[in-house]
Amino acid sequence: MAGGSAIRGSRVGAGPMGESERGDTAPRFFVAYYCAHEHVTRPSFSIEAHVEAPEVWECTSCGLPAGQDPENPPAAVRNTPYKTHLAYVKERRSEADGKALLDEALASLRARRGGRPLR
Structure with a gap:
C-alpha cells in the first residue's frame, strides 16, 4: 500500500487544468510535412515570432527529411x-x-x- 497522505490519482507538480488557470496559449500555425515513407508530420510555429516555416523538416516517425509537397517528398540523404x-x-x-x-x-x-x- 502506498504511503500516507498522498491524494489518490494526483502527482507531484500537477496543476489546475484549463486555459483560465494557465493563461492563454500563443497563437500558432501548423505546417504539414511529408516524407518518402508517406508519414505526415505537423509541427506548430508561433505566429508572433514572425518566421517562415522551413522547407524541410525531419520526420518524427522515421527520421527521413520531409517536405511540404506530398507528391514530391525530398530524397533520403545518402551517407x-x-x-x-x-x-x-x-x-x-x-x-x-x-x-x-x-x-x-x-x-x-x-x-x-x-x-x-x-x-
Whole structure:
C-alpha cells in the first residue's frame, strides 16, 4: 500500500487544468510535412515570432527529411561509408606512384642493412 497522505490519482507538480488557470496559449500555425515513407508530420510555429516555416523538416516517425509537397517528398540523404587509410592513399596516388615509392623505400632499407637480403 502506498504511503500516507498522498491524494489518490494526483502527482507531484500537477496543476489546475484549463486555459483560465494557465493563461492563454500563443497563437500558432501548423505546417504539414511529408516524407518518402508517406508519414505526415505537423509541427506548430508561433505566429508572433514572425518566421517562415522551413522547407524541410525531419520526420518524427522515421527520421527521413520531409517536405511540404506530398507528391514530391525530398530524397533520403545518402551517407558515405567509412574509408580506410589505404582508400585515401589510393585516391591520392596512382599504382605507378605507389610502386615507385615502394621501390625507393626498399632500396633505402637495403642500403641501411648493408646489402643483406630482406626476409
